[in-house]
Amino acid sequence: MKIKVNWYGKEYPQDWEFFAECEEGKNIDISGKNGSESKKTAPSPKELVLQGMASCTAIDVISTLKKMRQVVESFTVECSAAQTEIHPKIFKESTLTYKLTGKNLEIEKVIHCIFLSFTKYCGVHAILEKSGCNIKPQIFINDKLIDLWDPQNKTQIKLQEWYENFGKNCSKGVALVIGTSRGIGKELVFKLEKEGYAVLPAGRTSFNFENENIFDSLFLDITKPYTTDYVKNLLIKTKIKISLLVQNAGISSTDLVQDDVNALQLTMHELRHVYDTNVFGIIESTNNLISVLEASAKVILVSSTMALRERDSFLTSVYRMTKRTINQYVRQAAMQITHEQRDVSIFALHPGSVKTDLNPSGKISVEESTTQIMEILADNFALNLKNNNGEFWIYDTEAKTWKIKF
């Protein structure tokens, strides 16, 4: 891709008018605003960025709708955005509003097309998201505001019914577990249910647990803050409070480089990718969900002994760095909880060296690991957790015992 920007101006330096050419040669005017008095005659560079995002997603949506044989009469995408205060000012929040009309539009299909563009295909959206912009969707179909995640309020109604019929009768309250499609998270859902928790599994990939005390997987991708908002709002609307939050989601390296990414070869793209999930995603979603926790809730952040000096190695450097950051976040959060005289317990936890997709050479099974995690959550352990708020609990695979270490 290659473009060229040419200056139109005659009165240097007042004149902020340009025209831009793309490879095909078509021109588009671009105009800056030189002081409050000056008049802008064309989009500014930043407006072009927003126009780029709106048109990129519009192309995705309209082309997918066509494939789904939906007849659209009118379609607009509006985009608003707020910027940071300090130069260089970047977009920190944005709302993309999709407005469609059509006589026989099938809501579920329209939602599906927008969902795919929003979460997966729109490249300009992904670029802005990677710069830290929190982009929220808003959808109107035939002038009616529709919820992207729960268009007919079906999930909300189902969740309310599940809570009334099963959830609220579970002695240990409601556990929200994030990252439950496989590995430790998936097995932990079953174990928590057996121990008396009503379980809300959440993640970017769903798994059907087929158990009445376990709700259907909720869509939550920790790298996308609006998906945590969606889960939080569902809990607020249904008045469900969480007694146990397990942050289990994690990745070991990037999708681009399969195995180890070592410190001196690390590109910033790789570094950001792993931090997006293991650090920013975990911290953002934990902070966002604090308001739906019960007063004496427990919060577990699944960490790793790879964050410890005694396990030092130059290999898998980003993973180690991220888990170390998480351990420190847990300490900081616990200190704040104590300072605010709150009753929440928060701790980091190493589940052992567990054979999973993330660690194919793990020494123990998910069964053993999750059985041990249940031990630490047992009532007779509760005081230990409370008295050790902010600590790092380690399951020692060799010694078959729990220890605390920072």
Ligand SMILES: NC(=O)c1ccc[n+]([C@@H]2O[C@H](COP(=O)([O-])OP(=O)(O)OC[C@H]3O[C@@H](n4cnc5c(N)ncnc54)[C@H](OP(=O)(O)O)[C@@H]3O)[C@@H](O)[C@H]2O)c1
């Ligand atoms: N296995 C070990 O020996 C070991 C040791 C120490 C710590 N841990 C930690 O234990 C946790 C679970 O690991 P595992 O071994 O069970 O790994 P795993 O089998 O690879 O499972 C990872 C889980 O995290 C989910 N996930 C990844 N990115 C996500 C995102 N952006 N949003 C929501 N969910 C996301 C995955 O969902 P998808 O299916 O959608 O990818 C999957 O369900 C991780 O935090 C890991 O660092 C593991």
